[in-house]
Amino acid sequence: MAAGFRAYISASLDGYIADADGSIAWMKPFDSVDYGFDGFMEHIGTVVMGRTTYEHLRAMGRWPHGDKRCIVVTSRSMETAPDNVEPWLGDLAQLVADLKTSTAGDVWVAGGAKALRAFLDLGAIDHFDLFVMPVLLGRGRKLFEPTDRCGRMTLLGAKTYINGVVRLSYVVG
Numbered sequence: 001m002a003a004g005f006r007a008y009i010s011a012s013l014d015g016y017i018a019d020a021d022g023s024i025a026w027m028k029p030f031d032s033v034d035y036g037f038d039g040f041m042e043h044i045g046t047v048v049m050g051r052t053t054y055e056h057l058r059a060m061g062r063w064p065h066g067d068k069r070c071i072v073v074t075s076r077s078m079e080t081a082p083d084n085v086e087p088w089l090g091d092l093a094q095l096v097a098d099l100k101t102s103t104a105g106d107v108w109v110a111g112g113a114k115a116l117r118a119f120l121d122l123g124a125i126d127h128f129d130l131f132v133m134p135v136l137l138g139r140g141r142k143l144f145e146p147t148d149r150c151g152r153m154t155l156l157g158a159k160t161y162i163n164g165v166v167r168l169s170y171v172v173g
Contacts, residue, residue: 045105
């Protein structure tokens with residue numbers, strides 16, 4: 001069975017994934033609730049992310065993805081990285097084709113905006129979980145990069161959490 005590609009990401013109510021400085025510290029007040037991340041990760045075989053997301057995670061100290069295979073889509077080499085992290089400098093469509101047939105479990109496109117847009121434009125993402133945080137940032141890093149391509153998603157369900165966070169689950173296409 002071919003691997004599915006999933007997005008699982010949080011954004012402010014006004015559509016930002018990070019503040020103007022690139023920080024996600026504004027999400028800290030929402031950390032006390034279980035949003036099902038551990039269950040989500042049980043089905044993930046490979047994590048794919050952009051270089052900016054990778055650098056942000058590395059700066060936090062402890063690598064959060066344990067022994068999961070991680071591919072960083074980048075345009076430059078990586079000097080040091082955890083053992084299970086590898087750069088991808090090639091064609092993104094080829095990466096998608098390779099992962100669909102070689103990954104045990106699903107592929108999590110972990111962000112950021114460039115990576116999400118690129119995988120969506122390739123039609124690679126099958127399922128999209130968006131956690132809308134009840135915060136207005138006003139400016140920052142947008143959830144999606146602009147594009148001329150349109151896409152439709154079908155809502156599978158919505159869940160409201162006690163702290164005002166809403167999870168929207170979609171099938172893409």
